[in-house]
Amino acid sequence: MRVLRRGDVGADVAEIRSLLTAVNMLPPASDTTANDTTHTPGDQQFDAVVEEAVRTFQQHRGLMTDGVVGPATYRALRGASFHLGSRPLAYMMSAQVHGDDVFALQERLTELGYDAGRPDGVFGPRTEAALRNFQRDYGLVIDGICGPGTVRALRQLSPRASGGRPVLLREQEEVRKAGPRLRGKRIVIDPGHGGEDPGIEVHGVREADIAWDLARRLEGRMAATGMDALISRGPDQTPSEADRAAFANEASADMLLSLHCDYNTSPRAQGVASFHFGTGNGTTSTVGELLAGFIQRELVARTDLIDCRTHPRTWELLRLTRCPAVRVEIGYLTNQEDRSRMADPHFRDVVAEGLLVAVKRLYLLGENDQPTGTFTFADVLRHELTKQ
Template identity: 70%
Template sequence: MRELRRGDAGPAVAEVRATLAGLGLLPSANGTPTAPTLDLAGGSTAPMLDPASRSSEAQFDLPLEQAVRAFQQQRGLITDGVVGAATYQALRDATYRLGGRPLAYLVSAPVSGDDVLTLQERLLELGYDAGRPNGVFGAQTEAALRNFQRDYGLTVDGMCGAETVRALRQLSPRARGGQPVLLREQERVRRAGPRLRGKRIVIDPGHGGDDTGVTVDGIRESDLMWDLARRLEGRMVATGMEALLSRGPDQCPTEAERAEFANEATGDVFLSLHCDKNSAPRAQGVATFYFGAGTSGTSTLGEALAGFIQRELTARTGMQNCRTHSKTWDSLRLTRCPAVRVEIGYLTNTEDRARLSDPAFRDLVAEGILVSVKRLYLLGEGDQPTGTFSFADVMRHELAKAE
């Protein structure tokens, strides 16, 4: 669908307005919420609008933009008040409730929605490893569901229908909370060991091909991030890691395709490299992002790695610290391994642009990211103060562990 923004009008705008009203973020024309409305892939059917309210419901006005922003903030999306593909998908997902439709693993078109998220959370609470709760019904969710069905004498078909939903509700644990995903992720890192040798890292240089990303004064984000990715790849290979690039110099996969590449490669870590832009020329600095969706789920190792990268890069480069943030972008949400996106400077800022154009600066960034990955696997043992761990130190640590 085309993007919807303030000033637009029509049935699609009315559909978005009614959905946000159903979610309690916007009053309907008569002042009361309506039911969720998006009629997509088995979702609810939009209510008919009466003639008196149709014209106001079809206008994308300031209150609707504010409601869209509130929804985007809740869902970990870019808070721009524009209904693009990601926001529309999230609106559709928000209309589903567990038990409202059968759920199954579809390889060609994975099912997503809040009902899938609820299923994943309940399986995790009951002790079944459904993976990171991201609202996407994948192979790991199906395996956990089959184990649950087998243990409780249900039909073992990997489908979440009425019988399975009843059992899940009856068996919901008395005590909730804890961090089962965190414990499993930490155990996987502990078992992987502190050495980098043998670890498989997927490096994702942003944009590519005809999509150059941010371009200012002839300096293109896609070119800078491709060069940075190759510098990082060289250092990682030197330590014994297997470094894989998600794209070639003339390719631009979608975010979902980049995540799928990481999953098929069984990557241990996914690193997405980007620059930023802003209409305010003074905006500058570095920020890192990891998967997180409010209280419903967070990639704990992704959050830890994002913190390491943020601290290392700000300490080494002196760039403005724009902190770490949780987001639900597909490149973070759909990867099974810890995933981090790094926004390294603003090309719209003169100082950041000059530094990013310097190959020596990109070497410094590559070293900081490599050291951050090493810190993730050290689990606090034999570590050094932020900004002091060099590439030579990493190599000495690797050789010492090999002896």
């Protein structure tokens, strides 16, 4: 569908209004258009009320809060209309099924002890494998399809205890098993934008160029530690977020770091923020959240960037990447001070070192660690050469 924003009219807008009403973000059209004096039916107008409802929905779902209905927001709105049992669920390679019903299935399987991965609302091969295991254990037809019989069994078999963070335990155990050394670990470095998409551009400073240069500096440092560092795009390429996630998945990456700068209509906005997968309702990539925290602390301690903290988001790159993924917004190019910092090659060296140290801290899991901001590239190399 086309991108919809305030001022648009038509049947597509009517569908958006209907979806917003279904998730209690918008009252029925008759309640919002009593004073409508135009000749266009009120339920086909994308007005200020609809824009505010879209913003509220986006905020609740960890989407970009811009009040515009693009592909990601439309997909989330459509997915929110489904509940577990409202349709059959199955894994389809060509067009994966997504929605709140898939999310509920993943949560229920996880509570029952089956490894469906972190709940992300996408019916992928890991969810199918967990569902088949459940069907086998409970004497159901093992077809990998969540139909009425499977839904009935899932509802009858309520877990004896709920709560806790089983996904956290699994993800932390994977990090622990990987060991503290960086050597052999595969990381995808994702410089934002690129090619015909420069990203933010202010006074000749382009986000795509900054991200590319920073990615190359980080790649060199990681290669020196023995890591297998891969860059997601070439200098003249502009892959989509889905393509970047697919690149990381096909490479069987251990983690992904996406590098960006930020912007704001106010020139006073400045600082660094990190984002990990999370729905805002407690479901999160726990290792991604942990890595985002390390990155924030290291960069704030090493630079004079303001701490804009870590945040959960359901952006496509974070949602589709199977490994822990973090997007870092390093400074606002619309802020003169931040822009001057990012244009300085020495500053980018400091940022690259901070990112590397944050990754090392993740794998150390608190052992043989040093105070934030004091761990150097030389220290990391020494750790790699020392038996651990």
